Amino acid sequence: MTSSPDLLERSARTAARLLGPWWNERTRRVLFAVVITAGFVVGLVLGLLQVYDREVLDVGEPRVRVEGLTATVQVTVRNTSEDVAYCPVVGVAALDRDGLDLAKAIALPDLGDARLAPKASTNFVGVLTGISRQDFDEQLSEYAAFVEQENPCP
Amino acid sequence: MVLTPAATERISSLTPTLTPRPKFHVTRKLVGVWKWPLVLLTAVYTINVSDQFLLSSMFPLLKREFGLSDTALGILSGSYLISVTLGTVPFGALADRYSRTRIIAWGTAAWGVTMIFTGMASGFVMLLLGRMVLGLWDPCDNPTSQSLLADYYPVNQRSKVMGIYQMGQLTGFFLLPIGGLMGQAWGWRATFFFFALPAFVVALLSWRLPEPVRGVQERRHQRLESDERATIPSRFQSIPVVEAYRHILRCRSYTASLVSSAVGSLFFGGIGVWTPTFLIRYHDLDIAEATTALSVVAVGGLVGVLTAGNLADFLTHSGYTSARIGVAGIARLISAPLFIAAFLVGYTPLMLVLLSFGALFLVAAIPPLNAARVDVLHPDLRGRGTSLDAVTQSLASAASPVIYGAIADASDLRTAYMVLIPLAALAGLILMTFALASYRRDEQAVQAMVRREHAEHMAGLTGAAPPAASAKAVQAPPPARPRPEADPAGADESGSEVQDAARGDPLLHIEGLDFSYGPIQVLFGIDMTLPEGGCHALVGRNGVGKTTLLANIGGLLHAQSGRMFFRDQDLVGIPPEQRAKLGITLMAAGQSMFGSLSVRDNLWFGAYPFAGSSSLVGSRLEEVLDVFPALGSRLDQRAGTLSGGEQQMVALGRALVAGPELLLIDELSLGLAPTVTAELLKVVERIAALGTTILLVEQSIGVALSVADSVFFMDRGRVSELGPAAALDADELTRRLLEGQQ
Incomplete structure (x- = not known):
């Protein structure tokens, strides 16, 4: 036993x-x-x-225009700070169903420079290329925009 | 002829009233049990499943914050799966050794702490460490909970219970979108912190759950009386891990279910990953539509989980003793053609309907199979057995999407489905051949082990020698016991528990049985336990209810109240034909056979339980003709032209063809000459010596005492056990019988 x-x-x-x-x-x-x-x-x-605890730079919902296999992504970034100006680096990406990048690009301000004064907003635009037809049809799930670097302006 | 109303009323009052059988509660999930442990353990399952895909929904956020590459994210996912696999086996071993409620409580609390730690991660290394540790805690609940549920809930409701528990997994998946929304709104860290909170609550509640004794439901099921809080030792409590797994894998039905699940997982492990792609590629849906369609299909799975558990228990209750394996096997077999049709049709709505039904049947196999797996494992091995199954399924499920991808690359995705779907049918086939054939034997072996351990435990408490019963005793009926010597102490001391255990396992147990013919009550709270093996006589005057009792045991009449168990099988509600399949055969009084049919045809009628196998019927007939060689030359003769003794032989032979474990004989000697009766009694002794237990109803005390090992006395609808026949005096018994004393 x-x-x-x-x-x-x-x-x-x-x-x-x-x-x-x-x-x-x-x-x-x-x-x-x-x-x-x-x-x-x-x-x-x-x-x-x-x-x-909110991010000081508020990134809005990305807006997308697709032409062929090229996607142009526009996003509004707002500086919520009361007294600090930021010069952010903004990125956009096309994501697959697992949340992984299919394509990624740096977005640039559509007007003027990247300086965001306190309480100011600016539109950033990025162009995503290099996505295959098959990935476009089967894998591409959503577009995302994000602040790569906040960068307080000197 | 016109009957007066009074005559009609009198006739109807004398007509046996077949009372309706107690209904099986299909719609009510659990009857008469404490539901809180099931609710809580299902909640634990939901919480543990909820994080499995939480990380992947946070990938975009993690990438941005930590700048992780896709490879790094892949490592995070893979490390978690490896940890889960590594953690499952130790938790299974712990579940068989230590307090299961504490394992769940500590494991879930640790899970919550690790979620908070992960939420505080400052880089990839901390994230990786958090995920790996989280993976180790994740399997604290599944093997442990299944073992616990088997001890919390009755054996006959086990499939239902497993079905409800399985809902926890589906609910966990449905929580995933909530995690995604929280991540979007408040960030990934907040999601991890908030997901950890319910874990602490359920951990605290789990701590407060009572720890049931392992195997207590098996003991209740077999009506083994003992202190239910007492732990009964078994040899599996202290054996090394390797030996335990060796024993588990020797259980044929368990191994078959293990292989079946692994084979099935190779197919359905990849469905979730590849079906959205299939819908996009072949049905022109966009990604959002495909994902939504797949969640609709998941509802089919929810329906399958809930209904299959109920169905399997209902069929088991109706006498299909291997229904848990049968339902699981058939469900998998049916799912295969539905999936094939679904992935062949071009019309999308039809495809989704077929896919939903396929998912319904696929998932329907899980609860009864989990219940069956628990049934065939000793209570001290269930944690390890369940964990082994979980590991096998995890590995097969992990390999599945890769196999789909490889076939799709070599050919196309539809071909991949066509190649892999037959694995579902193969999984069902494995269950229907290997597991179905051995489930009943394995399950009874476990019940026998529990009985033996209980008997040894009771004998240890009272200082008596333990019985020599073994698991094999259930599979092969024991030879007839030698006639007991006269007990100088008389028959009155035959009812003690130790003696009950020592003289063999109870084959039939009746408790508080009441039966009325209309307003006339005939049986009054019958309590009776019939040990396995030997010949037992039920004597009593004419009209005291002997035949009525036999008809109740045989299923021809149904008692208004009381319980009846044949081995571990509750007989309430089981129709006579199913009782015959279980091994109970009734030979009615008065040369009950079909006089206009030949002897051969009469014997064939007895072979009803083996109707599907002519070879088996043939061999059974040969065995019967060995017992009754006189019938061999008269097989084609009309049974009605035989002598009274020969007609009784035909009736007895017909009962024997069914290969009964319990043979109920009503008035064997009725209307026969003493010399013929003596010949038949020799046959009865021979049948008993071959291992069949006999309950013989007799008015003739001499006949009863000449053949029976023990005697039950019946008077005015009540039964008492008089004890060994050898200790009884025929004249005294006759006097008591005539005076109606018990």
């Missing part, structure tokens, strides 16, 4: 010996309560901080 203890049993015994007599049901319960409480509180606080 009985056999020599296997690796699992030996590990459990060694762990119990190392932990000593204080490792009992009561300490396990206390530790679990601490992990649960701390985990929940930390997760909630960090989550809420993320919700209220």
Whole structure:
């Protein structure tokens, strides 16, 4: 009926010996309560901080015009800062169904330079090329725009 | 002839009323059980599944923030899958050894902590570490929960339970879009933080779940009485891991289901990945339409999961003892032509309908198969068995999209489907051949192991010697026990638990059986346990309910209340033809045979349970003619022209052709000369010696005592056990019988 203890049993015994007599049901319960409480509180606080911690440069929804296998993506970027001007580098990309890039390009301001004064908005335009016909038809899922670098203006 | 109303009423009051069978609750998911553990474990499953694809939906955000290459993202995905595979086996071993509720509680809490850690990642290395550790915690729930559910819920509702549990996986997938929206609105970190929160809640609730004793439902199912909180030791609790897996793989129906799932996964592992491409390529849908269409198909899977569990339990309840394997096998077989049709048709709506039904049948196989897999594994091996299956399926599912891609590159995508869909049929075929043939035997072997361990445990508590029963005892009926010696203490001490265990496993157990013919109650709370093997007599005066009791056991009448178990099978609601297939055969009183038919045809009628196999019927007939050589020369003679004794032989022979495990004989000696009766009794002894358990109803005390090992006494609708026949005095018994004393 009985056999020599296997690796699992030996590990459990060694762990119990190392932990000593204080490792009992009561300490396990206390530790679990601490992990649960701390985990929940930390997760909630960090989550809420993320919700209220907005990016200073707000990137709008990309607008797309497709001609053949070329997609032109335009996006509005708004500086939400009250007092700092930014000179951002903005990128656009075509994404496949797994969220991976099919094509990627740097978007440039359609008017003037890339300087975004406090509370100002500018349109950036990028041209995506090099996507195959098959990828265009079967893989291309969405277009994305993003701030590559925020770059506060000197 | 015109009957007066009074006469009509009198006749109807004497006519047996077949009361309706208790209905099986198809629509109610679980009857009379505590549902909270199932709800909670399903929620744990949902949470653990929800993160499986969460990372990929965050890829664009992660790329932008960390500047990751596509290769780096691929490593993140792959490392997670490797960790899940590595973590599954240890968690399976832990689930068989330690408190399962604590494993789930700690595992889920650790999962939540790791999600927060991942959300705080400052670079690729932290992300990678987070994903790998997360993958290790992920499998804390699946093998553990299935083992727990098997011990929380009754054996006869196991498929239903697994069906509801399986919904957790589908619900987890439906949470994915929510994660995507959260990521868009609040960033990927917030998504990880918020997804971690419910894990802490369910971890806390899991901690508070009571830990059921392993195998408690098997003991309840077999009505083995003991302290349900007591852990009954088994040899599997301390055997090394390798030996445990060796034992698991020796279980033929388990191995067949393992192979079937792996083969099936090679096909359906790639469906989710490649079907949107197929819809775009062959049906001119755009990507959004294809993705939406696929989610509609997933609803078919949800329906399949919920209905198949119910159906399998219903069929098992109706007497199809291997229905769990049968439903799973047939579902996979049916899914194959539906998928082939779906991927051949050009009309998109029809394709989607066929695809939905294909998915319905494909997913329908999962709950009954999970239940069957648990059924055939010892309660102390279920965690390891389930984890092994999970690993096999993961590996096959991971390989599947690659195989689709390779075939599509070599030919085209439609060809890939046509090549791989037959694997679903092959998976079903494996179940219908290998698993179906051995499931019942494997399941009964587990039940027998639990019985033996229970008996050893009880014997240890009372200091009595444990019984020598073994698992094989269930597969092959034991030889007839030698006639017990006269017990000087008399018959009154025969009812103790230890003696019950020592004299063999109960074959038939009746509890509180009430039966009425209309307003006239005949059986009053019958309690009776019939051990396996030997001949047992039921004696009593005329009209006390002996024949009615036999008709209830045979399924010709249905009791208004009470329970009846044949081995582990609940007989309530099972029709007579199914009881015959289970091994219960009733030989009615008074030369019950078809007088106008030949002896051969009469015998053929008894072969009903083997109607599909003429070779088996032939061999059974030969065995019967060995027992009754006198019938051999009269096979073509009309049965009605035989003598009374020969007619009784035909009736007995017909009952024997069915190969019963329990033979119910009503009034064997009725209307026969003593010399003929003596000849028939020799045959009855021989049948018992061949391993068939016999319950013989007799008015003649002399006949009963001359052949029976033990005697039950019936009077005024109640049964009491008198004990070994050798210890009884025929004259005293006759006097009690005439006076109606018990």
